[in-house]
């Protein structure tokens with residue numbers, strides 16, 4: 001499935017969850033629908049803390065619609081950490097980092113290999 005973009009609604013939701021989770025991180029799995037990243041899933045057993053958020057890989061759904069992941073950086077950095085780079089390839093192709101203060105422009109999207117990619121926001 002070709003991913004054409006991310007829905008504005010989901011982007012707003014991710015920013016809102018990131019804000020509500022602050023100063024902790026949140027992490028979620030992103031799902032695409034008809035080529036648009038439009039939904040997120042929290043996994044049972046996901047833990048988060050001020051400097052890390054862990055997914056329980058054994059709980060990962062084998063869902064063909066999994067597009068990637070999203071997580072927040074309460075310190076505002078929009079670069080993937082070393083741990084992020086190890087984590088990205090395990091789940092999908094597109095990975096969002098949402099940094100404090102979590103406005104609509106405080107995010108970046110990365111490929112699984114850690115290179116930044118553009119992602120169209122679809123209203």
Ligand SMILES: [Zn+2]
Nearest residue numbers: 073080081084
């Ligand atoms: Zn991170």
